Amino acid sequence: MHGFRFADFKDVIDGKVPGTHYIDVIGKVYEIGPIIETTHKHKCRTIKLEDLEGNQLCCTLWEPHTVELPAALSKLPNPDQSKVIVIQCVQAKRFEGVWRVQTTFNATVFHVNPDIPQVKDFEPSLSTPAPSNSLQIIEIPDDDVDDDYMSRENIRSISDLKENEKAGYFYTYGKIVNLDCTAGWYYDSCKLCWSKCIKSDKGKWVCTREQCDGYINRVTTRIPRYQVKFEVTDPSDDCVHFVVFDTQINQFITPTAAEMLAKIEELAGDKEDIPRELDAFIDKSFLFKVYVHEKFNVSQGSTSYTVSTLSDDADLANKWLSKYTEMFKVEHSKIKNTLNFIN
Incomplete structure (x- = not known):
């Protein structure tokens, strides 16, 4: 992992981060929403991250990122414990009057509890249980994860x-x-x-x-x-x-x-x-x-x-x-x- 450029949640929420720039965000997983299908038949899901000041930032995960992060979280030990994630290469986007970030094709990468100094700043808050609304999504049965990842529709030699x-x-x-x-x-x-x-x-x-x-x-x-x-x-x-x-x-x-x-x-x-x-x-x-x-x-x-x-x-x-x-x-x-x- 090299050269993280962490954006301040407040700057994103206040619309101070240009939507043309690639940025990185770090936060504690607060909520993971369900997968939905847009009117253009694209699939997405919204997750919510919380920073050290309690600011909450929404992040839209577009296909194929919709299942990658929840699947990674579900396989970690202590699923009831809060997790810190780094999302590398996202872009700010205003949707329905609210600024958020969204994943980008071929660039976005997730890092769960990476070994970097910024994660250690979250340690005092990691002993508290994760919100129940996120656990409902994080605890995905293995069969469901496999079906989302690989199915008849997307497996090829x-x-x-x-x-x-x-x-x-x-x-x-x-x-x-x-x-x-x-x-x-x-x-x-x-x-x-x-x-x-x-x-x-x-x-x-x-x-x-x-x-x-x-x-x-x-x-x-x-x-x-x-x-x-x-x-x-x-x-x-x-x-x-x-x-x-x-x-x-x-x-x-x-x-x-x-x-x-x-x-x-x-x-x-x-x-x-x-x-x-x-x-x-x-x-x-x-x-x-x-x-x-x-x-x-x-x-x-x-x-x-x-x-x-x-x-x-x-x-x-x-x-x-x-x-x-x-x-x-x-x-x-x-x-x-x-x-x-x-x-």
Whole structure:
């Protein structure tokens, strides 16, 4: 975990935080609401966090984040005890006259009771029971969590993924076999919103996202972030490209892209040289949650997909395999290689 930028709850509630900026928030879980479906068929849920001064901030979790946080909380020891969470990369949003924060596609990450100094400030209040209205949601039976995470609608093998005719989030399991860094291993991001930034004719870094202050003011701070394309395969020998971004890469290797680039430049190397640390992903198997894009993947047939999250947890991998086998009635002989693949 690197470079948290914690926003003050009061500043968010008072509308002092620009909605174009990515921010981080930390607070004690006060309430978790149910999953609801919007008029546009999108799913979301609202949680409420409380800071050290007692200010309460609402956070809208959009799909696929609707089940990730409650599931993580339900598996922790002492479910009756309050929990502190860090939500990384959210944006302020005004809804029905009230300022809140909301999760963002491919950027938001949850950290439950992380080992950072700011969490220790909450310790005196953590011995008190969590509100009953949050416990009703936190204590989710395992079967319900599994059904929300992986179902017939969103489980795919890699070969299934390539033939998929529906946009959305899907779970697949595969092994990373190679790095495809023909387009580089990082991108220059805007500090304010994480979108791509470019150097202007005047030599200043400018955000490419028109709604961002870094575009409007024609100046921003550039931060290199990971954008790594991996070749991924499974026992069917089908191969696809998965693009993994900054927050997911830093779950498995420590240096940030900025630190890595600075190290390369210090050694007078070529900034396009692939860092050795990325070799740690080669020949490793992961459960991937990927996004199938309506235009690029479904309509145009691209086999390059954006990764929302990835996990090397063997239990999750076997749950995926068990559900895939059960739902699609795959014969045991046909999944033997996959079992060996996972183990």
